[in-house]
Amino acid sequence: MKSDAHVALISTQGSGGVIYRLRELPPFTTRRSFQLLVYLVYNRGVVFPRERLASLFWPQIQPSLTRRRLRTEIWRVKQYFDKHLFDLSPYTVNGKNEFGLTEEVPVRLDMHPLLEMDRRLRDGQPLPDEPEQGWLLHHCNRDFLPYVYAPWAEGIREQLRQRYRNCMESLYQWHKRDGRWRSALDYARAILELDELDEHIHYEVMLCYLRCNMRSRAIRQYTECRRRLNQELGLTPVPVIEDLYREILRSDARSVG
Secondary structure, three states: OOOOOOOOEEEEEOOEEEEEEEEOOOOOOOOOHHHHHHHHHHHHOOOOHHHHHHHHHHOOOOHHHHHHHHHHHHHHHHHHHHHHHHHHHEEEEEEOOEEEEOOOOOOOOOOOOHHHHHHHOOOOOOOOOOHHHHHHHOOOOOOOOOOOOOOHHHHHHHHHHHHHHHHHHHHHHHHOOOOOOOHHHHHHHHHHHHHOOOOOHHHHHHHHHHHHOOHHHHHHHHHHHHHHHHHHHHOOOOHHHHHHHHHHHHHHHHHOO
């Protein structure tokens, strides 16, 4: 990912963290203040009622106490920025009953390239160069805040998984149309990792192997597809997969002959 030294980068993978001016900063005082910042950056440009933020982060506590806790965590976020980054005040909407970060806030999540790619694809803009595509493939397939099980985090995780899948499918189709089968294979396999019972993707992976003259790998992919469907669902592959499997066997026989 192309980095800007003057933009704070928040890692949402593993235990999380903040990078600014090419150095890793100390951790936040509390995990909750870090999580609140992540949520606000993910939704930058959105101004939330304070009651909503409080209920998201402290759903089982009395409302009178949640607003107090929210004020405390917002204060901790501001203190962290004052000490390690920059004055956050110009980038906040801080009303008595509302709070949010502006679009201009110079803070990004490590998943920002995924969000940008998804937006570009939906808007019909040109695809980025292949190195950037590769970065997306290998660095945006990890879970967002994996240690947080709150509904708000689960919701973002599901959104990011869907956006990642949308990007992988678009990139797969693009490379497939251009006959770049080895690159297409990488994206097909990435999609399959998201849903190993998706027969359509098993078919596409088999097809990529066949077009790359990797027939033994295509046969193994068919075997794996058949095993998983039988083990998990008690089903056999759909006819189109069986047809492709027979085509692979015929091509293998011709090559031997």
